[in-house]
Amino acid sequence: METTTYNMIYLLSNFFTIFIIQRFMWLFFSNSEQNKLLTNVAYTLYFIVTSLVYILFAVPLITLALNCVFIFIISLMYGSTMKKRMMYSTYIIVFMLFPELIVGAVTGYLHFSFFVDGCYSNIIGIIVSKIMMFSEVLLLQNYKTSREQQDVSWNVWISSILIPITTLSYEIMLVRDNDLSQYKIILSVIILFVINISAFYLYDSLSKSYVRQSKLSILETENTLYSKQCEIMQSSTKELQEFRHDMNNQFIVLSQLIRTDQYEEAEKQLSHLTALTKSKIIYSTSGNIIVDGLINYKLQNALNDKIKVKTEIAVPAEMNIETTDLVAILGNLLDNALNALSDVPEDRRNITIKAVFSQGRLIIRTSNPYVGNVVCNNGKIVSSDHSPGHHGYGLNNIEKAVKKYKGCMNIDYTGNYFTVDILLYI
Amino acid sequence: MLRIALCDDEDAVCSELESFIMQACRELHIETEIDVFSSGSNLKKHLISGSVYNIFFLDIELNDGSGIMISDCIRNEVNDESAQIIYVSGKTEYDRQLFAFRPFSFIEKPFDADVIRTTLEKYMRIYGDKNDLFHYKYGHDTYWVNLSSILYFKSNRKLISIISLSSKEEFYGTMSSLSEQLSTQGFISPHKSYLVNYRFIKAFQAYAIIMVNGDIIPIAKGKRDEISKLQLRFENGGH
Numbered sequence: 076m077e078t079t080t081y082n083m084i085y086l087l088s089n090f091f092t093i094f095i096i097q098r099f100m101w102l103f104f105s106n107s108e109q110n111k112l113l114t115n116v117a118y119t120l121y122f123i124v125t126s127l128v129y130i131l132f133a134v135p136l137i138t139l140a141l142n143c144v145f146i147f148i149i150s151l152m153y154g155s156t157m158k159k160r161m162m163y164s165t166y167i168i169v170f171m172l173f174p175e176l177i178v179g180a181v182t183g184y185l186h187f188s189f190f191v192d193g194c195y196s197n198i199i200g201i202i203v204s205k206i207m208m209f210s211e212v213l214l215l216q217n218y219k220t221s222r223e224q225q226d227v228s229w230n231v232w233i234s235s236i237l238i239p240i241t242t243l244s245y246e247i248m249l250v251r252d253n254d255l256s257q258y259k260i261i262l263s264v265i266i267l268f269v270i271n272i273s274a275f276y277l278y279d280s281l282s283k284s285y286v287r288q289s290k291l292s293i294l295e296t297e298n299t300l301y302s303k304q305c306e307i308m309q310s311s312t313k314e315l316q317e318f319r320h321d322m323n324n325q326f327i328v329l330s331q332l333i334r335t336d337q338y339e340e341a342e343k344q345l346s347h348l349t350a351l352t353k354s355k356i357i358y359s360t361s362g363n364i365i366v367d368g369l370i371n372y373k374l375q376n377a378l379n380d381k382i383k384v385k386t387e388i389a390v391p392a393e394m395n396i397e398t399t400d401l402v403a404i405l406g407n408l409l410d411n412a413l414n415a416l417s418d419v420p421e422d423r424r425n426i427t428i429k430a431v432f433s434q435g436r437l438i439i440r441t442s443n444p445y446v447g448n449v450v451c452n453n454g455k456i457v458s459s460d461h462s463p464g465h466h467g468y469g470l471n472n473i474e475k476a477v478k479k480y481k482g483c484m485n486i487d488y489t490g491n492y493f494t495v496d497i498l499l500y501i
Numbered sequence: 502m503l504r505i506a507l508c509d510d511e512d513a514v515c516s517e518l519e520s521f522i523m524q525a526c527r528e529l530h531i532e533t534e535i536d537v538f539s540s541g542s543n544l545k546k547h548l549i550s551g552s553v554y555n556i557f558f559l560d561i562e563l564n565d566g567s568g569i570m571i572s573d574c575i576r577n578e579v580n581d582e583s584a585q586i587i588y589v590s591g592k593t594e595y596d597r598q599l600f601a602f603r604p605f606s607f608i609e610k611p612f613d614a615d616v617i618r619t620t621l622e623k624y625m626r627i628y629g630d631k632n633d634l635f636h637y638k639y640g641h642d643t644y645w646v647n648l649s650s651i652l653y654f655k656s657n658r659k660l661i662s663i664i665s666l667s668s669k670e671e672f673y674g675t676m677s678s679l680s681e682q683l684s685t686q687g688f689i690s691p692h693k694s695y696l697v698n699y700r701f702i703k704a705f706q707a708y709a710i711i712m713v714n715g716d717i718i719p720i721a722k723g724k725r726d727e728i729s730k731l732q733l734r735f736e737n738g739g740h
Binding site for chain 1: 592593594595596597600603604606607611616702703704705706707708711725726729730732733736737739
């Protein structure tokens with residue numbers, strides 16, 4: 076009776092193991108299954124062979140060897156190189172062996188022999204070790220997500236540990252304290268595994284929808300920039316028409332001056348005209364909608380605020396940089412500069428903006444005069460004392476994005492000019 | 502002596518640009534010789550017949566072809582990977598293709614004397630005004646090679662190889678003295694065994710530099726930050 080229950084639980088836990096191995100494979104091989112049918116066959120074979128061998132022989136070494144072989148076979152179903160397959164298969168074996176050894180040690184079976192029929196048959200032990208493996212996958216998954224995309228929130232970290240642990244404790248209490256029938260024990264184990272598997276799926280789909288949502292918000296930023304850019308272009312077309320009308324009048328005056336031999340006056344008029352063509356409200360026309368949109372949008376009041384703008388923009392329409400990062404860097408730089416300029420007397424207000432793509436690099440510079448002192452803390456710029464708190468926050472975001480592209484940032488605030496230089500490898 | 506070629510089909514634009522360049526060179530104490538071309542085909546003829554320039558100022562939209570055509574001639578027909586191309590344009594929307602020719606910079610029309618000056622300043626900051634020959638001894642003989650034809654130096658203990666587009670020479674020396682000697686002439690040292698000519702770099706990556714001939718030069722882990730900062734100093738000036 077006891078053995079049958081144990082065997083049944085073993086089969087169940089072995090079934091759960093398939094799920095764990097699959098998660099490990101997805102984790103290491105990024106879900107690159109090549110043939111679904113073949114993969115399913117491999118998993119099924121793993122289940123059948125390991126279960127049979129365990130029930131028939133129950134020699135730990137054979138089970139271990141079989142696991143090694145099968146995990147490697149399963150890894151062949153995923154697209155990768157041989158070297159990586161060997162490495163990741165070893166990782167998986169180690170990750171799976173580790174909880175079993177710990178559980179064995181804690182429950183006093185550490186000195187079992189590898190070669191004789193294993194007498195280890197502890198229902199709780201086997202469940203605990205599987206749940207531990209499961210938690211390992213969850214934690215590794217969290218770690219991977221947090222490295223690849225964005226921060227995994229604390230809630231997710233905690234719940235990915237809490238759900239396995241709480242269900243497990245409940246299961247242990249249930250099995251130990253009540254004299255349950257074989258049927259009920261098996262049922263409770265099934266429920267335990269089902270809860271954990273579904274929690275994982277729930278977590279999976281939650282994180283997917285989170286990614287989708289953050290993509291949506293990127294789109295939204297892009298859309299806002301697009302529509303701002305359209306507005307600015309519309310207003311500039313109107314301005315251009317007025318400018319053309321004005322120019323025509325100026326030309327009439329000019330030809331009149333030349334006809335009457337007033338060359339000095341004509342030259343003055345000419346330099347005035349050249350200055351006119353340079354005072355424009357569109358500062359960036361690179362064709363890169365994000366760069367143009369950001370610069371033109373942020374600087375739309377520059378003329379009214381008496382800010383002289385000097386730009387050097389040479390970027391292709393498409394660049395290998397994520398919109399959010401570009402917005403974080405350029406947007407914050409411009410915000411900081413404009414914010415600092417608002418304290419500068421009107422006659423000294425100017426800003427230099429450079430964004431140049433060259434040989435795989437994006438090189439950015441903003442430079443503007445400022446008044447007051449720059450406040451530093453531990454070598455980091457916290458704020459300028461005229462606008463407390465503002466600078467530091469933006470610079471942090473910029474720094475984060477710069478780090479992502481393995482670039483570097485240089486800040487210089489000598490000689491009353493605040494200059495930020497940024498280099499990104501894209 | 503800096504050899505500069507200008508190409509624009511508007512004579513007035515050419516002469517204005519020429520006078521701005523001459524003015525900037527006077528201020529920066531650069532010895533220069535400027536050739537002016539009013540058509541792309543004319544410039545192309547000169548290039549094919551063997552004229553060599555350090556800097557080109559090319560109009561992107563020419564009547565008889567484009568800046569792209571001439572850039573292609575410079576880089577791919579006469580195989581001059583060392584010359585620096587500066588694009589001149591009334592438009593500020595640049596075709597992706599232009600970036601593949603590794604332009605030194607872009608200048609907007611109408612011209613601003615300041616912009617032309619800072620562009621030439623940047624050239625001097627990176628490459629210096631000496632267009633020196635590099636002398637080295639091998640055995641008892643002294644050899645020389647034009648610095649602007651050297652892609653990079655590579656050392657293997659005391660043996661230093663000079664890699665250029667078409668040849669490979671060797672001599673005995675030390676990298677540190679070489680690096681000191683050439684740091685003001687556009688050579689950077691991303692790794693203790695390499696000294697790389699900035700003008701022949703096709704692409705910069707965080708951990709490696711890719712040369713125009715496809716060679717990959719590693720950037721030593723301890724030098725990554727220094728190399729990034731050096732690029733910023735080259736490209737933007739300042740500290």
